[in-house]
Amino acid sequence: MNFIRFITGSIKIIFHGSKTYYAWLILLLLLIIWGGIGYSSQLAHGLIKTHMRDSVSWAFYIGNFTFLVGVAAAAVMLVIPAYIYDWKPIKEIVIFGELLAVCAVIMCISFIVVDIGNPLRFWHMLPLIGTMNFPSSMLSWDFFVLNIYLLINLFVVTYLLYCVFYKKEYNKSIVLPLVLISIPMAVAIHTTTAFLYNAIPGRVFWNSALLAPRFLASAFCSGPAILLILFQILRKTTKFEIKDEAIWKIAELMVYAMFIYLFFTIAELFKEFYSDTENILYWKYLLFGIGEHKEIVPYSWSSIIMGCIAFVLFLIPKTRKNFLTLNIGAVLIYASVYVEKGIALIIPAFTPDILGQIYVYTPSWIEIRTAIMIFSLGFLLFTFLSKIAIAIVFEDYNIDGIRSKKQRLPE
Amino acid sequence: MKNENSRRSFIKNISLATFSALALSGCNTKAFDDFLQQNFKTLSKKEKDIIIKNLGIKYKEKYGKEFHISDKPAIDGTLFGYALDLSRCVGCRRCVYACVKENNQSREPQIHWIEVLQMEKERGIDFAHSTAQYNPEKVPEKGYFYVPVQCQQCKNPPCVKVCPVKATWQEPDGITVIDYNWCIGCRYCMAACPYGARHFNWGEPDVPVEELNTEVHYLGNRPRMKGVVEKCTFCIQRTREGKYPACVEICPVGARKFGNLLDPDSEIRYILENKRVLILKQELNTQPKFYYFFGI
Numbered sequence: 001m002n003f004i005r006f007i008t009g010s011i012k013i014i015f016h017g018s019k020t021y022y023a024w025l026i027l028l029l030l031l032i033i034w035g036g037i038g039y040s041s042q043l044a045h046g047l048i049k050t051h052m053r054d055s056v057s058w059a060f061y062i063g064n065f066t067f068l069v070g071v072a073a074a075a076v077m078l079v080i081p082a083y084i085y086d087w088k089p090i091k092e093i094v095i096f097g098e099l100l101a102v103c104a105v106i107m108c109i110s111f112i113v114v115d116i117g118n119p120l121r122f123w124h125m126l127p128l129i130g131t132m133n134f135p136s137s138m139l140s141w142d143f144f145v146l147n148i149y150l151l152i153n154l155f156v157v158t159y160l161l162y163c164v165f166y167k168k169e170y171n172k173s174i175v176l177p178l179v180l181i182s183i184p185m186a187v188a189i190h191t192t193t194a195f196l197y198n199a200i201p202g203r204v205f206w207n208s209a210l211l212a213p214r215f216l217a218s219a220f221c222s223g224p225a226i227l228l229i230l231f232q233i234l235r236k237t238t239k240f241e242i243k244d245e246a247i248w249k250i251a252e253l254m255v256y257a258m259f260i261y262l263f264f265t266i267a268e269l270f271k272e273f274y275s276d277t278e279n280i281l282y283w284k285y286l287l288f289g290i291g292e293h294k295e296i297v298p299y300s301w302s303s304i305i306m307g308c309i310a311f312v313l314f315l316i317p318k319t320r321k322n323f324l325t326l327n328i329g330a331v332l333i334y335a336s337v338y339v340e341k342g343i344a345l346i347i348p349a350f351t352p353d354i355l356g357q358i359y360v361y362t363p364s365w366i367e368i369r370t371a372i373m374i375f376s377l378g379f380l381l382f383t384f385l386s387k388i389a390i391a392i393v394f395e396d397y398n399i400d401g402i403r404s405k406k407q408r409l410p411e
Numbered sequence: 412m413k414n415e416n417s418r419r420s421f422i423k424n425i426s427l428a429t430f431s432a433l434a435l436s437g438c439n440t441k442a443f444d445d446f447l448q449q450n451f452k453t454l455s456k457k458e459k460d461i462i463i464k465n466l467g468i469k470y471k472e473k474y475g476k477e478f479h480i481s482d483k484p485a486i487d488g489t490l491f492g493y494a495l496d497l498s499r500c501v502g503c504r505r506c507v508y509a510c511v512k513e514n515n516q517s518r519e520p521q522i523h524w525i526e527v528l529q530m531e532k533e534r535g536i537d538f539a540h541s542t543a544q545y546n547p548e549k550v551p552e553k554g555y556f557y558v559p560v561q562c563q564q565c566k567n568p569p570c571v572k573v574c575p576v577k578a579t580w581q582e583p584d585g586i587t588v589i590d591y592n593w594c595i596g597c598r599y600c601m602a603a604c605p606y607g608a609r610h611f612n613w614g615e616p617d618v619p620v621e622e623l624n625t626e627v628h629y630l631g632n633r634p635r636m637k638g639v640v641e642k643c644t645f646c647i648q649r650t651r652e653g654k655y656p657a658c659v660e661i662c663p664v665g666a667r668k669f670g671n672l673l674d675p676d677s678e679i680r681y682i683l684e685n686k687r688v689l690i691l692k693q694e695l696n697t698q699p700k701f702y703y704f705f706g707i
Contacts, residue, residue: 045614
């Protein structure tokens with residue numbers, strides 16, 4: 001009963017907001033409808049509506065999935081520095097980090113659902129009622145860890161908000177162990193996703209032990225970038241207090257991550273180009289194109305350039321501590337990692353294909369629209385959840401207010 | 412903890428409701444049965460018989476043709492192997508089209524289980540410099556040789572290892588098969604296969620009704636649906652009845668050999684004994700049962 005009141009109370013919040021809030025919701029809804037119509041055409045006619053074919057059998061959808069696993073992982077890993085450096089609002093950082101993780105994991109699973117040929121057969125993957133190929137298939141591992149991660153985060157964040165809502169002290173012996181589990185789980189989901197690709201010896205582009213470390217490093221660049229901006233917005237619009245020092249610290253940690261990422265990538269490139277074996281073909285396709293086929297070269301170089309600019313902006317203390325350049329850097333690194341995971345990670349592994357034939361892939365409009373649909377859904381969910389969290393944590397929206405019915409709903 | 416319970420039961424009810432709603436929406440009971448059908452490998456003989464009977468009725472309704480659907484299991488003491496004579500193959504691609512016809516592959520979008528690669532003699536077997544798009548008036552072309560590639564029926568198949576739902580497995584006679592009704596279409600197997608042997612039904616497969624082969628095996632050439640993966644099964648519907656695969660029969664130069672690796676008097680054993688064979692991408696430890704050799 002208490003829980004139902006918490007839910008109804010939360011639902012009430014999401015329908016109360018300013019004009020800008022409603023405009024944002026309408027924009028997202030329009031994007032969802034526009035994307036959804038595209039996706040329905042894929043549902044009706046099959047994946048032939050994408051530009052994937054037998055040669056390039058995984059592409060944009062799986063790339064987006066990989067990127068979002070990184071976001072989900074990094075959002076929670078940020079709890080470690082928050083704890084070590086004793087940033088004041090640790091509870092709030094946990095709440096917003098885990099909310100972001102929940103939304104990102106749901107988006108990940110959506111990208112898998114739109115990528116598979118028979119979404120209705122999804123239950124075949126479940127243990128007991130289906131025949132899950134565990135522990136042999138890395139995909140069932142990934143599915144398994146992602147779901148556990150989702151459940152843990154969903155539980156912790158709901159429980160914390162529920163306690164604040166009822167003005168109760170949360171039970172540390174429940175929350176602390178779960179948060180402590182969710183941190184290694186964050187590492188685990190991204191590592192497992194890297195192993196998913198890594199475990200395929202036939203695809204030499206992925207068959208490098210550096211893949212998982214590179215994944216983690218890049219996730220530590222893109223995930224905190226979102227939170228960095230989110231924290232600034234929260235600080236401006238709510239009672240959320242986070243010191244400048246904490247934000248600069250996040251930025252400093254991101255510089256380390258970027259440096260490690262850059263170093264790993266250079267190590268990989270050196271090995272491939274100096275060895276000059278036939279495996280270099282995939283890297284050549286990524287960076288220079290093969291013959292006339294240069295379709296993904298602009299993507300890879302824009303990712304590299306954006307990443308390098310962000311690195312410089314974050315590296316120089318003056319630009320790191322200036323909020324304008326800091327935010328530009330955050331957007332650039334986010335975009336850079338998005339292109340790297342979305343396009344540059346998957347497509348070169350399939351071009352040339354496994355028998356040396358070249359099929360040029362670029363995403364179709366249906367794929368782009370479907371991706372926009374999922375991103376809009378994710379943003380919508382995140383908007384709702386943060387709205388609830390903001391009201392409960394910062395605006396004293398609680399059970400007393402509902403009982404007395406006097407309290408005005410927060411805008 | 413009380414709250415926890417109510418939440419859990421809430422989630423349970425919701426998921427059950429969604430599940431049934433999803434399953435029932437706009438479907439008749441047959442589609443519902445299809446939806447609930449279990450992995451073929453886990454079914455009893457009786458359950459398999461019912462499924463096959465219903466499938467026959469379904470095909471009759473859909474194509475207006477009587478299908479003979481077999482689910483004949485592997486014969487004891489057989490392990491199928493294949494050998495292809497690179498010195499004889501002329502790259503005519505008759506095997507490709509015989510395979511398409513025999514195994515009811517989709518004509519539009521086009522699916523070929525065999526891909527013939529043209530390679531330069533000077534380079535040897537070099538996939539990166541090969542082409543599947545050769546189109547001269549007459550084959551073979553001077554300076555080139557031809558390497559047809561299809562499922563290599565690995566002893567250590569990476570595709571089986573990665574499938575998240577066990578929809579593909581290796582039969583006792585060494586043929587790797589797929590349960591098309593269980594495949595979720597994730598295409599992990601296609602990423603894992605080093606021979607490009609697995610093909611996906613990107614759209615609704617289209618085979619002209621008059622060209623349908625009605626002699627089918629449940630795990631082989633029965634008509635497929637969109638969104639599932641398919642592959643060469645050494646013509647399981649033929650070879651388990653003691654016939655040669657269609658590609659072996661059609662080959663005009665006799666480059667294709669097939670037989671039981673466990674039979675010491677078979678032609679395939681003779682080739683392994685007397686010719687020097689090679690396998691593709693042996694460094695990946697997939698251990699193919701598809702051998703290439705030089706007969707002349």
